[in-house]
Amino acid sequence: MRRIFTSLFVLLQFGTAHAGGSVGDGNRFAMLTYWGEDKVALVDTQGEAGKEEVWSIDVLKTAGCAKPYDIRVNSSGDKAYVSCSGNSLIAVVDIIAQQVQFTFPTGQSPRDLQLFNEGKNLIVANSGSNSVTVYDLGKKDSASLVLEFPVESQPYGVAVVNGGKTALVTGWASGDLHIVDMKLGNGPSDSSAKEKTVTPVGMLPYTVVAPGDGKVAYVAANSIHSVVVVDTDSGKELKKIKVGNNPWSLAAAPDGNSLIVTNNRSDSLTLLKTGVAVSSSGDGDKTISAGEQEQPNGSSVKRAPKNASISKDGQTAAFTDLANNQLILVDLKSGLIKKVINVGKAPYGVEFIR
Amino acid sequence: VRKLAVVPLILVTIVGCTFILQESRSESGLTGIESGLVRGYFGEPISNLSEADLTAFNAGYDLFVKTWPASRLSARNADSCVSCHNIPMPGGSGTDQASLVQVQAEVPPKNRERVLQRLGLTSRNVHRGASVIRTRPLFGLGIIEASGQQRRQSLIGSFGQASTINDFVEVALANELGLSTSHYCARRSVELSYPNECLPEVSDQQVKELAAYIRFLAAPKFSSGKKVGESIFEEIGCASCHVRVVTVAEGDLNYYKQNSFDMFSDLKMHKIRGRWPIRTAPLWALNFFGPPYMHDACANSIEEAVLCHEDEGANSVKRYKQLNVKQQEQILDFLKGL
Numbered sequence: 001m002r003r004i005f006t007s008l009f010v011l012l013q014f015g016t017a018h019a020g021g022s023v024g025d026g027n028r029f030a031m032l033t034y035w036g037e038d039k040v041a042l043v044d045t046q047g048e049a050g051k052e053e054v055w056s057i058d059v060l061k062t063a064g065c066a067k068p069y070d071i072r073v074n075s076s077g078d079k080a081y082v083s084c085s086g087n088s089l090i091a092v093v094d095i096i097a098q099q100v101q102f103t104f105p106t107g108q109s110p111r112d113l114q115l116f117n118e119g120k121n122l123i124v125a126n127s128g129s130n131s132v133t134v135y136d137l138g139k140k141d142s143a144s145l146v147l148e149f150p151v152e153s154q155p156y157g158v159a160v161v162n163g164g165k166t167a168l169v170t171g172w173a174s175g176d177l178h179i180v181d182m183k184l185g186n187g188p189s190d191s192s193a194k195e196k197t198v199t200p201v202g203m204l205p206y207t208v209v210a211p212g213d214g215k216v217a218y219v220a221a222n223s224i225h226s227v228v229v230v231d232t233d234s235g236k237e238l239k240k241i242k243v244g245n246n247p248w249s250l251a252a253a254p255d256g257n258s259l260i261v262t263n264n265r266s267d268s269l270t271l272l273k274t275g276v277a278v279s280s281s282g283d284g285d286k287t288i289s290a291g292e293q294e295q296p297n298g299s300s301v302k303r304a305p306k307n308a309s310i311s312k313d314g315q316t317a318a319f320t321d322l323a324n325n326q327l328i329l330v331d332l333k334s335g336l337i338k339k340v341i342n343v344g345k346a347p348y349g350v351e352f353i354r
Numbered sequence: 355v356r357k358l359a360v361v362p363l364i365l366v367t368i369v370g371c372t373f374i375l376q377e378s379r380s381e382s383g384l385t386g387i388e389s390g391l392v393r394g395y396f397g398e399p400i401s402n403l404s405e406a407d408l409t410a411f412n413a414g415y416d417l418f419v420k421t422w423p424a425s426r427l428s429a430r431n432a433d434s435c436v437s438c439h440n441i442p443m444p445g446g447s448g449t450d451q452a453s454l455v456q457v458q459a460e461v462p463p464k465n466r467e468r469v470l471q472r473l474g475l476t477s478r479n480v481h482r483g484a485s486v487i488r489t490r491p492l493f494g495l496g497i498i499e500a501s502g503q504q505r506r507q508s509l510i511g512s513f514g515q516a517s518t519i520n521d522f523v524e525v526a527l528a529n530e531l532g533l534s535t536s537h538y539c540a541r542r543s544v545e546l547s548y549p550n551e552c553l554p555e556v557s558d559q560q561v562k563e564l565a566a567y568i569r570f571l572a573a574p575k576f577s578s579g580k581k582v583g584e585s586i587f588e589e590i591g592c593a594s595c596h597v598r599v600v601t602v603a604e605g606d607l608n609y610y611k612q613n614s615f616d617m618f619s620d621l622k623m624h625k626i627r628g629r630w631p632i633r634t635a636p637l638w639a640l641n642f643f644g645p646p647y648m649h650d651a652c653a654n655s656i657e658e659a660v661l662c663h664e665d666e667g668a669n670s671v672k673r674y675k676q677l678n679v680k681q682q683e684q685i686l687d688f689l690k691g692l
Contacts, residue, residue, distance in 0.1 A: 035442065036642060037690075066645055086449065086645050087654070109449065128449070154437070173437050175421060203419045204436070204444070223419045265398070304395045322395040346395075346442070346642070 026254075026312025026354035029054075031080045031095070032320065032327065033068035036346030040068055040082055040093055043341060045318065045329055052327075052341045055098050059084070063100035065091040070112045070307075071349035074119045081122055082349070083110035090124065090135075090143070095353070104143045107131040112207065116160040121146065121184065125155040125169055132158060132169055134184065134191075146185070149193035151178050157207040161214030161232050167193070168217050168232060170205035177201050177208060177219050177228075179235050197235025201228040207249040211274050212256025218274070220247040220261060227261055227272065243270040244287065251308040251317070254354065258332070260317045262305035267292070269305060269319060271332060288335040293324040303328065306347065312354040320347035396493055396642070397443035399570045400609060407570060414567025417560055419444055424555045425531045432530055435564075438489040445571050447643040448489030487512060488651040491643050494573030494617070494636065495519060500602045500610040501621055509621050512649050514633045520565040527556055527564075535561055569607070573615055574639035583688025586681050590673035595620050595634045595666070618692065625665040627652065641690045656689050657682075 032041045038060035043052050059065035059082065066086025073080045079101070080093040088108045094101040107126025114123050115137075122135045122143070132155055134147040155178075157170035169178045177199045185191040202224035210217045210232055219228045227247060229239040244263025251260045252274070261270040269288040290303040304323035310316070310332070317330045325347060329339040399411045418435045425433035432438055438448040490512060499519050502509035508517040516522040527533040534542075539552035556564075587593055596618040602610045618637035625631045632649050640647070645654045653659035663671050674682065 154440075173421070173434055173440075203421065203434075223416065304398075 026352060027316060028311075029077075029353045030309060030318055030327070031071050031073055031093075031349075031351055031353060032343060032347050033071050033082060033349035034344030034346060035067055035069060035085075035348040036325075037344045038066055038068060038086075039344050040071065040080065040091070041344060042095065042098075043327060043343065045316075045327075045339065045341065050342070053343065056344065057093065057098065057100065059091050059093075059100055063089075063091050063103050065089055065100065065103060069110070069348050071351055072113045072115050072122075073351050073353050074115060075354070076119075077353040080351075081113055081115065083113050083124060085109050085111060085127075088126075088128070090122070092143070102141050104135070106133055107148070111156045112158045114158050114160050117164045121160075121164065123158050123160055123167060125151075125158040127154045127156055127172060130154065132167060132180070132193075134167075134182065136186075144187065146187060147182060147191040147193060148188060149180060149182075149195075151180070151195075157205060157219070159208045159210050159214075159217065161210045161217075166196075166214075166232065168208045168210060170201070170208050170219060171198075172204055172206065175200060175203040175205060175221070175223075177205065177217065177230055177235075179230075179232060199228075199230050199235045199237055201230070201237070202226060206247075209250045209252045209259065211252035211259060216274070218250055218259055218272070220250050222246050222248060222264070225263075227259075227270075241272065241285075243272075244268040248305070249307045251310050253310045253314040254312055255314055258310075258314070260308045260310060260319070260332075262308050262319055263290075264304050264306065264322075267302040267304070269308070269317065269330065271317075271335075286335060288330060290319070290321070290328065291337050293321070293326065293340070307350050309351045311352050318350055318352065320350050322346060322348075395443075396574065396639075397445055398572045400496075400572045402609065403570055407566060410563050410566035411570045412567075414563040414565070415444070417564050418567050422531055422533055422555070424533055427532075431532075435526070435531075438530070439492055441491075442642055445492045445568070447491040449644060449646065486650050488646060488649060490635070490649070491639075492568050493571050494615070494638065495571065496569035496607065497573055497600070497602060497610055497615055497617070498621060498636075499569060500607050501600060503607075504602060504604045505621075509633060512632050513630060514623055518565075519569050520561060523561055523564045523568065527561070570609075573617075574642070583684040583686070583691075586677065586685050587688055590677070590685075591670040592685075593618075594670075595622070595624055596637055624667070626667050627662060627664050637689065637692050640692050657686055660685070660689075 028046050030043050030045055032043055039056045040059050041056035042054045044054050059068055065084035069083045069085040071080050071082050078095050080095055082091040084091055088106055089103045090106055091103045092101045106124050108128025111125045111127045120137055122137055124133045130150055130152055132149055132151050135143040136146050137143050151169045152174055153171050154173035155169045156172040159168040165182055167180045167182055178195055179197045181194045181196050183192045201219045202221035204222035205219045206222055207220045208217055215232055217230045217232050221228050225245050227241045227243055231238055243261050244266035246265040247261045248264040249262045259272040259274045267290045269290055271286050273285055290305050292300040292302050294300045301323050303321040306320045306322045308317055308319040315332055317332055319328050321328055325343055325345050327341040327343050328337055331338045421434045436444045439445055441447050441449045498509050502517055508514045510516040510522045524535045524537055527535060528538045533555045534552055535556050536554045536558055539554055542552050597620045598616055598618055599614050600617045601614045619634040623631040623633055627650055647653040647659035648662050652662040660674055
């Protein structure tokens with residue numbers, strides 16, 4: 001009974017905050033995907049210990065969405081877009097109603113997503129069909145395909161810069177970054193894409209972000225243990241920043257001045273100072289230990305950071321830990337872990353509702 | 355039903371040669387988890403590797419994710435191992451169309467060059483009489499190799515066509531990536547009557563390193579607490595082939611000796627679907643490696659995978675269908691939680 005009251009209280013708080021236009025001020029609630037359980041969840045990072053998960057939806061049972069991978073939340077904080085990597089769908093989750101509002105088909109094995117043009121468009125990297133698709137989200141209960149273009153090979157990461165006119169796509173199996181000029185119309189017939197440059201970045205580049213003004217892209221090149229910095233205009237590699245082992249994802253702070261890197265196999269995060277339109281690194285960069293989780297038998301298991309998100313105020317990073325099925329909150333100023341939250345199996349995607 | 359289910363279990367126990375099919379610990383008292391042979395998530399090496407083996411593992415990883423330019427010049431299915439083995443991490447299974455391959459149905463499974471083409475790379479229909487085979491995950495394959503050494507049987511691959519991971523790697527390099535090795539070239543020189551120059555594109559050292567990477571990939575961690583589902587799973591006869599615990603007593607590799615693993619496979623060949631018997635697939639982390647499921651990708655859900663079993667699996671399917679909805683859900687929850 002107490003749990004029910006607690007949940008109602010949190011939901012009321014969530015709803016009130018949302019009505020005010022700023023859900024938890026962008027620093028409190030986060031959406032997660034549980035890849036191993038086919039679930040999507042809302043987590044209150046400031047909730048009572050052990051009761052942080054406000055709700056979760058079995059998206060496979062309710063909407064046929066298998067293996068939810070990435071998740072993106074719109075700016076008003078009422079909708080989340082989930083890539084269903086197991087069966088080539090996007091699930092649109094109504095966060096307030098706690099249900100999947102609708103799904104729509106994509107290319108095969110969709111991975112990373114990005115909302116752009118103020119949330120009017122969604123771009124999807126389809127790793128199984130070597131393609132990228134762009135959708136118009138203008139209608140309430142449906143999405144329509146605007147553009148589809150090929151990318152070799154196995155595109156995983158995606159970002160959009162230049163006012164929605166340029167797509168950055170990582171070729172996971174070909175080890176490169178594709179910079180593609182896009183012209184978006186009303187549909188495939190009056191839209192077009194032209195590949196501008198292809199930059200080798202090292203094998204298994206999972207994620208790409210372009211914080212700030214988008215003139216510089218950062219790519220997590222997993223197999224060479226580096227973040228590769230690329231000029232998004234020329235495609236020229238500007239720098240290779242050695243980070244921890246097997247960096248998987250990157251998350252930029254809302255102000256574009258810093259970037260968190262999840263080093264999947266070295267139990268750490270790297271905080272890079274990026275600046276706006278500057279590919280700097282060095283001073284101010286730091287390595288943050290992801291720590292270990294003690295097991296019931298007294299042993300401990302090192303964390304395996306997967307995805308990350310930075311709160312609106314830029315003070316907290318949340319990252320998912322695949323080794324222990326946890327969401328970890330890190331104070332970015334001190335570099336210390338401030339909270340550990342048990343979540344569902346194989347938590348992949350995470351994003352603060354900002 | 356419970357009594358009927360016990361009979362095959364007893365038979366398997368008797369015939370199980372050096373395998374110890376039990377729900378207890380191995381002679382050394384260790385389970386795979388405690389010994390560091392099973393790790394928290396996929397893609398990790400086993401934790402007690404020597405420095406030399408860890409170096410080989412890391413070198414093998416680099417080769418595993420490498421794009422091989424020579425592949426692009428040959429009739430190949432892919433130009434990198436991770437093109438297919440990537441779910442949920444390098445070394446995993448393949449779930450999209452491009453990671454399904456067609457194999458000849460009219461040749462014995464031992465034939466080394468069976469792969470015809472990947473699906474999804476061609477608009478042509480499936481070859482007449484061909485079978486579709488899904489990319490299997492490689493996590494824990496070192497345990498299966500060690501088990502094969504113990505049994506003196508070939509257990510590697512869906513058809514048990516290789517006895518060592520090195521042999522398996524060489525076949526995969528030739529068939530899937532179109533890359534030659536010294537053994538491949540030696541075989542070609544015997545098979546071909548005309549002069550043929552064959553220079554190995556992958557060195558013996560590289561084959562060893564690739565094999566080391568696969569051999570030392572840790573097995574998935576067993577995490578299910580769905581005891582009721584497991585009991586029903588045993589009662590309807592599934593556990594007569596999907597035997598929970600495999601214990602490796604002997605073998606060339608010290609790491610795996612005298613350890614027990616929750617594999618859910620008897621590692622024997624059974625006729626389940628299609629023309630040829632296949633090795634019972636381990637069910638560890640089943641939910642992480644699909645959809646699709648089953649060796650021929652016949653199922654888009656775990657329940658469909660249960661129902662896909664034919665021939666030797668038909669009786670268990672019949673019993674599954676006789677269960678009430680709640681019992682069926684308990685089995686599926688158990689399987690999903692592995």
